[in-house]
Amino acid sequence: MSPYMPGDLWRESNSMSPAYHQSVGADLYRRSLYTVCKRTAPMPDMTAFDAPSREFCTVKRSATGTPQQAFVLLNDTQFVEAARVLAEKSMKQSTTNNEARIRFAFRRLTARSPTPGELKLLLDLLHEQMDLFKGDAERVNKLISVGDRKRDESFDPVELAAMTSVAQTIMNLDATVWKR
Numbered sequence: 001m002s003p004y005m006p007g008d009l010w011r012e013s014n015s016m017s018p019a020y021h022q023s024v025g026a027d028l029y030r031r032s033l034y035t036v037c038k039r040t041a042p043m044p045d046m047t048a049f050d051a052p053s054r055e056f057c058t059v060k061r062s063a064t065g066t067p068q069q070a071f072v073l074l075n076d077t078q079f080v081e082a083a084r085v086l087a088e089k090s091m092k093q094s095t096t097n098n099e100a101r102i103r104f105a106f107r108r109l110t111a112r113s114p115t116p117g118e119l120k121l122l123l124d125l126l127h128e129q130m131d132l133f134k135g136d137a138e139r140v141n142k143l144i145s146v147g148d149r150k151r152d153e154s155f156d157p158v159e160l161a162a163m164t165s166v167a168q169t170i171m172n173l174d175a176t177v178w179k180r
Contacts (some may be wrong), residue, residue: 002027002036002080005043028148047081048072061180066074073172080164081147087142087163088152098126105167110175129162 007131022146042051048068052058073079086105094100102122107115114122133140140161144151151160170176 003043003045007059016069024148045072045076053071065174065177069177070172074168078145079171080168081149083167084144084146084151084160084164085149087160088155088166090167091160091163092152098123101127101163102166102170105163106170109167109170112171112175122169125169126162126166129165130158133158133161 005022009081023030042053048066050062050064050071052061067090089108090101090104093104099119103113104119106112106118106122140157143161143164144157
């Protein structure tokens, strides 16, 4: 699997390297267990999440939580696109009930139901994001068109963008990132 990679990092680290070729179609969305990587230019998102350098065996990876990881989860093409796809799935699950949509997304990412306090915060965030996106069609289109996968045109773009923002928030929770 060759996921999204910013720029041409392989050539920057070694001008003799062949060009990086991103996977296309279904191959782009396979699990990243067998991600193509180079010792001289590791995948930036894997580096942010403490992936070992592969120069030696590692018995246990360190479990850190850094602002850089949140930056990756909020901005990396792979994760923004994943949040949008999860938003679409949650909107298909429940066509009108925002609470059910959030519960679906939360359960998919954390393997548990949200507490009443978490649910209220996420519902408030959803309404806030809808209000913000209503007046800015350019921002809506920019968010929901990230990645190679085409968006589901049957959904209201403002609702989809707002739910994508909520999915990104859930992806950034400690309960999602780390199994404790």
